[in-house]
Amino acid sequence: MKNTQPTTADLERQLKRRSKAAKLEVWGRVVSFSALILIVAVVVxxxxxxxxxxxxxxxxxxxxxxDFLTGKDWNPGIKDAHGKPEVGALSMIVGSFLITILSALIATPFAIGTAVFMNEISPNRGAKILQPVTELLVGIPSVVYGFIGLSVVVPFTRNVFGGSGFGILSGTCVLFVMILPTVTSMSADALRSVPRYYREASLALGATQWQTIWKVVLRAATPGLMTAVVFGMARAFGEALAVQMVIGNAALMPHTLVDPAATLTSVLTTGIGNTVMGSLQNNALWSLALVLLLMSLVFNLIVRLIGRKGRLH
Structure with a gap:
């Protein structure tokens, strides 16, 4: 009779053969590594x-x-008395930082207050009502915010503060509403990440609910709250269409909040399609885009530093 028992060589080959799970794991690593390389290549x-x-x-x-970073005159097609092109970007840089900082200063108290209400004061009813509203605000396109600002904010600013209505103040009001849901959502996540026993220990020591929120919860969530604010500032700094519709698009140094002004993004969106590739006007706009990109990288670096500090503490 023929021997059907597996030989030592057969057993050795079976042991060396990769299982189906091992093959799937290899393919998973290959796909993941390929995706990582693709993302890095795109960013670079x-x-x-x-x-x-x-x-x-x-x-x-x-x-x-x-001269490019400190000049106040922006007119790349014209040269000054010394024969130098007028490509000063200071007014747009100042305009971008003004509306970014002002909108973040206004949005932060509202966002943190809403997050505290949703998580600490009325977690059931607050989350049920405010969470859908926040998600709805996130999903509204920026052009809709721009149209609302053009129809409501600009006439209100004109009637109350004077001027044309276009300027830093109108842009700040529009950006405040745009970044509010982003900062609110991230602030709520930061408060939810605070361990429950922090609150229980504070209440057990005799602290009131407000004292627990102010002295314990908010302080423990400070790195996450700061990250939320920086993310909101990053979005405000890079917003283009809505700001372009209400700020006035005048590349001039703003002296008051109601003066027409311009930002890096508003000048880019209005001018990049009207220039010839390789010309001074086109290169100057790409330089503005480079400044905008560098500032975005700075915001991301700040977020990483804040997150690292939070992990250390």
């Missing part, structure tokens, strides 16, 4: 492309970097 390509276009203003057109 974007940064490299914007940087190569942005530095052309200084390498090809020989514009002084300090």
């Amino acid at each position: 390509a974007i940064i490299g492309f914007v940087a190569s276009k942005g530095i052309a203003t200084f390498t090809t057109n020989h514009v002084n970097l300090w």
